[in-house]
Amino acid sequence: MSSSLRMPDRPRARVAVVSPVVQTDAINVEATLRPLRDPNVDIENFFLEMGPASIENETDIERCLPGLLAMGKRVTSAGWQALVINCMCDPGIRELRTESKIPVFGPAETSMHTIAAAGGRFSVLDVVSEGREMVERQVATYGLRAHYVSHHAIHVPVLELFTEPARTLAALERAALAALSDGADTLLLGCTGLAEMARLLRVALDVRGHHPSVVEPLLTSVRVARVLLEAREPYVFAGAATW
Numbered sequence: 001m002s003s004s005l006r007m008p009d010r011p012r013a014r015v016a017v018v019s020p021v022v023q024t025d026a027i028n029v030e031a032t033l034r035p036l037r038d039p040n041v042d043i044e045n046f047f048l049e050m051g052p053a054s055i056e057n058e059t060d061i062e063r064c065l066p067g068l069l070a071m072g073k074r075v076t077s078a079g080w081q082a083l084v085i086n087c088m089c090d091p092g093i094r095e096l097r098t099e100s101k102i103p104v105f106g107p108a109e110t111s112m113h114t115i116a117a118a119g120g121r122f123s124v125l126d127v128v129s130e131g132r133e134m135v136e137r138q139v140a141t142y143g144l145r146a147h148y149v150s151h152h153a154i155h156v157p158v159l160e161l162f163t164e165p166a167r168t169l170a171a172l173e174r175a176a177l178a179a180l181s182d183g184a185d186t187l188l189l190g191c192t193g194l195a196e197m198a199r200l201l202r203v204a205l206d207v208r209g210h211h212p213s214v215v216e217p218l219l220t221s222v223r224v225a226r227v228l229l230e231a232r233e234p235y236v237f238a239g240a241a242t243w
Helices: 029-036 058-077 093-099 107-117 129-141 165-182 192-207 217-230
Strands: 013-019 041-047 082-085 122-126 148-153 186-189 213-215
Touching: 013 029, 013 058, 013 217, 029 041, 029 192, 029 217, 041 058, 058 082, 058 093, 082 093, 082 217, 107 129, 107 186, 107 213, 107 217, 122 129, 122 165, 129 148, 148 165, 165 186, 165 192, 186 192, 192 213, 192 217
Parallel strands: 013 041, 013 082, 122 148, 122 186, 186 213
Antiparallel strands: none
């Protein structure tokens, strides 16, 4: 009688998204994450109990860090297998990686490297012009200058992105056209709060005869986290602190 080897059942991937801000009605994170959920993955968003309402500068980053690091410890203790920071500033990423026993993903780092892996040349469509210095510092830190084209701001603060959605979309379209004129073939949304605008921007550009890749950084980061978690073999990694 022959026998066959049976692989152990693969556990569900568990990805914690941590929004490094207090909860407001300005951005619907749940709507962004809903399409990613299926029976094989748990994805949950966690807001901070104390911190800024939005992150647009270094001061906001400093204000979010205590709550972000505390939440990082909580999700790790609760058994989540990966942590995705829901902010393109990648706040606290070094500190979280130092303190956490689970992989930590920053949307800027993850998305930029994903674009580069595909051979893309990207421009960042940001919310405010003050973000240019931070973006270009990230590009240099992540070693991706050869793939970076330009930075264009839509001049709409995070908390006002959906006050007048038509205005935000029109500003995004103008910024996108400028980026394409610069030579970009990929448009990276510079704020995870713009996720709901990604499809609308693709449609608007398609009507004009432009077909660039439009990369939404939160969805990209969650997908990468899931792929890497699901690539693990449980009998090899059981009990391991790293992946």
